[in-house]
Amino acid sequence: MSRDAIRVLLVDDHAIMRAGFRMILETADDITVVGEGADGAAAVAAASALRPDVICMDIQMPEMDGIEATRRIVADATLHAAVVIVTTFDRDDYLFQALDAGASGFLLKNAGPEELVAAVRVAAAGDALLAPEVTRRVIARFAASGSPSSEGPVRGSDAKRTWPDPTGPASMPELTDREAEVLTLVAEAMSNSEIAERLYIGEATVKTHVSNVLQKLGARDRVAAVVYAHRHGLA
Structure with missing residues (x-):
């Protein structure tokens, strides 16, 4: 070990x-x-x-x-x-x-x-x-209702996941070409190491790009980013 x-x-x-x-x-x-x-x-x-x-x-x-x-x-x-x-x-x-x-x-x-x-x-x-x-079901629910929970807020909403604004392409933040490329690969369920290998860059650089993407999207984590990418036709 x-x-x-x-x-x-x-x-x-x-x-x-x-x-x-x-x-x-x-x-x-x-x-x-x-x-x-x-x-x-x-x-x-x-x-x-x-x-x-x-x-x-x-x-x-x-x-x-x-x-x-x-x-x-x-x-x-x-x-x-x-x-x-x-x-x-x-x-x-x-x-x-x-x-x-x-x-x-x-x-x-x-x-x-x-x-x-x-x-x-x-x-x-x-x-x-x-x-x-599972990803497809999350995307379908998100596209239909704007958030994955269609039954209303769950208990303890202060700890609830933050989902990006789904209102359409006009709401998309300005991602660099590399950030958009990384987001597309994240939406394909690739890990940081796989993305690094695909783009011929270091894994630390990928982590920086992912962090920047999440910040710009207002997304808590990669799950929300995947939904956003599919919602906006990036995957």
């Missing part, structure tokens, strides 16, 4: 599921599981005590569900954990509420072991994880 291993917290009300996730993740030399929790309240407490880099969070749990736990963790400025929702339920309401709460990814439990490992690495790198079919 590397000294700079990704620290992961597992939160699921089924012990056998946590054990399976631990076994999968700890086969990777760059990942270590630092703790477990059986409900959302335990997740919030463990996140504060253990300071993980990534939290793999179930949704349906007793005491406090994964959506509320995600919202509280993301709203805590002292925590810097990325939350990846890992659930059995491929439901739109869970997907959009999780994104609004600030989750960095949404993964189904029928995903392969390599997908779970990849999801943790992507989230730890500060990237968002959305499968292509």
